[in-house]
Amino acid sequence: MFDIVTFGSATRDIFVRSKDLKVISSPEFLTGKAIAVEAGGKVYIEELIFATGGGGTNCAATFALQGLKVAYVGLIGNDEGGLEVFRELNALGVSCGFMKTTDQAPTPYAIILSLPSKERSILVYEGASHLLTENDIPWDKLKEARWFYISSLAGQSAKTFEPIINFAAANKIKVAVNPGQDQLTKDSEIFKKLLSKIDILLVNQEEASKITGVDYKSEEDLFKKFDALVPGVAVMSKGPEGVAVSDGQQIYRAGIPESPYVDRTGSGDAFGSGFVAAIINGDTIVEAIQLGAANATGTIQSIGAKAGLLKKGDFGPWERVRVAISKL
Numbered sequence: 001m002f003d004i005v006t007f008g009s010a011t012r013d014i015f016v017r018s019k020d021l022k023v024i025s026s027p028e029f030l031t032g033k034a035i036a037v038e039a040g041g042k043v044y045i046e047e048l049i050f051a052t053g054g055g056g057t058n059c060a061a062t063f064a065l066q067g068l069k070v071a072y073v074g075l076i077g078n079d080e081g082g083l084e085v086f087r088e089l090n091a092l093g094v095s096c097g098f099m100k101t102t103d104q105a106p107t108p109y110a111i112i113l114s115l116p117s118k119e120r121s122i123l124v125y126e127g128a129s130h131l132l133t134e135n136d137i138p139w140d141k142l143k144e145a146r147w148f149y150i151s152s153l154a155g156q157s158a159k160t161f162e163p164i165i166n167f168a169a170a171n172k173i174k175v176a177v178n179p180g181q182d183q184l185t186k187d188s189e190i191f192k193k194l195l196s197k198i199d200i201l202l203v204n205q206e207e208a209s210k211i212t213g214v215d216y217k218s219e220e221d222l223f224k225k226f227d228a229l230v231p232g233v234a235v236m237s238k239g240p241e242g243v244a245v246s247d248g249q250q251i252y253r254a255g256i257p258e259s260p261y262v263d264r265t266g267s268g269d270a271f272g273s274g275f276v277a278a279i280i281n282g283d284t285i286v287e288a289i290q291l292g293a294a295n296a297t298g299t300i301q302s303i304g305a306k307a308g309l310l311k312k313g314d315f316g317p318w319e320r321v322r323v324a325i326s327k328l
Contacts, residue, residue: 001069001144001145001146002069002070002071002095002142002144002146003063003068003069003070003145003146003147003280004063004068004069004070004145004146004147004148004280005070005071005072005073005098005142005145005147005148005149006056006057006059006060006063006070006071006073006148006149006150006151007056007073007148007149007150007151007153007160007164008054008055008056008057008059008074008149008150008151008153009053009054009055009056009057009074009129009130009151009154010052010054010056010057010072010074010075010076010082010085010099010107010108010128010129011052011053011054011057011085011108011110011127011129012050012052012053012081012082012107012108012109012110013050013051013052013053013109013110013111013112013265013304013305014048014049014050014109014110014111014112015047015049015050015051015112015114015263015304016045016048016111016112016113016114017045017046017047017048017049017114017115017116017303018043018044018045018046018113018114018115019046019115019116020037020043020044021035021037021043021113021114021115022035022036022037022115023036023115023118023119024036033119034121035119035120046116047303049303049304051303051304051305051306051307052084052085052088052089052304052305052306053110053265053266053305053306054074054108054110054129055151055152055180055269056072056074056129056151057072057074057085057088057089057306058151058266058269058270058273058306059149059151059178059269059272059273059276060072060089060094061088061089061092061094061306061309062269062270062273062274062277062295062309063094063149063273063276063277064092064093064094065092065309065310066274066278066281066291066311066312067281067312068277068280068281069095070093070094070095071095071096071097071098071145072094072095072096072098072099073098073099073136073137073138073142074098074099074100074129074132075099075101075102075128075129075131075132075157076099076100076101076102076128076129077101077102077103077105077106077107077108077127077128078101078102078103079106079107081106081107081109082101082106082107082128085099085107086099088306092306098137098138098141098142100136101128102128102131104128104131105126105127106125106127106128107127107128108124108125108126108127108128108129109124109125109127110122110123110125111123112263112265114263116262120263120264120265122265126154126155129157130153130154130155130156130157131155131156131157132153132156132157132160133156133157133159133160134159134163137163137164142171142173143171143173145173146173146174146280147173147174147175147176147276147280148164148168148173148174148175149175149177149178149272149273149276150164150165150175150176150177150178150179151178151180151272152178152179152180152181152183153180153182153183154180154181154182155182158180158182158183158187161182161183161187161191162190162194165177165194165197166197168197169197174199174200175197175198175199175200176198176199176200176201176276177198177201177202178202178203178268178269178272179201179203179207184207184210184211188210191211192229195211195229195230196230198230198232199231199232199233200232200233200235200275200276201230201232201233201234201235202235202237202271202272202275203234203235203236203237204236204237204238204239204268205236205237205238205239208222208226208234208236211226212225212226212229213225216236219236219244219251220251220328222236223236223246223251223328224328227246227248227328231248232247232248233245233246233247233248233279233285234246235272235275237268237271240256241255242254242255242256242293242321243256243271243292243293245285245289246328247285248328249328250325250327250328251325251326251327251328252285252286252289252323252324252325253323253325253326254289254290254293254321254322254324255321255322256293256296256297256321257293257294257316257318257319257321258318259297259300259301259318260301261300261301262300262301262302262303263300263303263304264300265304265305266299266304266305266306267296267299267300268296269305270292270295270296270298270299270305271292271293271295271296272292273292273295274288274291274293274294274296275288275289275291275292276288277291278290278291286323286325289321289323290315290320290321290323291310291315293320293321294310294315294316294318294320294321295309295310297316297318298310298316
């Protein structure tokens with residue numbers, strides 16, 4: 001029996017860090033800013049680092065380090081990038097027996113362009129992970145799992161979201177979901193229909209507002225709507241302001257540990273999986289928030305989404321975040 005099975009992407013990440021990258025203002029971009037290089041120029045790179053990433057594997061790594069029996073379900077390419085994903089997960093103790101290879105596409109790549117301590121942009125090649133179909137999922141071998149953790153499912157793999165949720169409900173498997181753009185946009189009606197079957201929903205402020213139709217600044221009104229949609233726990237990350245969590249009875253609010261950072265890649269996965277791991281291990285919501293915050297802080301101290309993840313019993317050198325509780 002697996003404590004938890006994760007679904008989502010598996011990527012080969014390349015971190016390109018250079019002081020020669022420039023941040024410019026531009027109305028052509030949603031944020032009003034862009035990372036730029038001189039056309040026809042030459043950019044020198046200070047660091048070029050290879051790692052593995054993707055929501056499905058990042059979260060699987062946390063669960064394994066937290067002492068849980070975990071398996072990852074997904075597709076990788078039949079290539080060196082896929083082999084590196086397999087090697088790293090296997091070394092961490094993640095069961096890779098449900099991970100398949102395909103010749104239809106290479107392993108996904110993410111190229112993270114980073115101007116240290118300032119900005120970053122990510123170039124994404126979707127690749128094999130997004131070709132997952134229902135036929136690739138070993139349903140009969142998953143019936144004994146206690147939990148599923150579903151991170152972003154995009155492209156063709158987005159079609160597996162509803163079957164995974166319904167399978168979990170039919171087999172009394174608890175579900176934690178950190179939805180991706182496909183779930184929140186083109187498949188939003190399907191996603192909303194399935195909210196009642198989700199035990200832990202993890203989203204950011206903008207996503208929470210989109211799901212509920214309530215301005216995220218009206219936090220209590222938002223959570224009242226959330227609680228009517230999600231019977232379990234709703235988790236809303238607030239960037240540098242921390243997190244707010246509702247269990248239907250109370251709202252728990254916390255900031256983030258004070259610390260420097262090297263790279264923020266994977267911090268959202270680290271928080272979400274740390275939070276869920278604590279709940280699976282029988283901890284309170286307060287303890288789950290503290291572990292999630294510590295795990296996210298750990299991963300931003302180094303380059304690579306898995307490099308700084310915490311082991312069971314370790315909360316890092318930072319003070320545990322204080323959690324304020326108020327009734328809804």
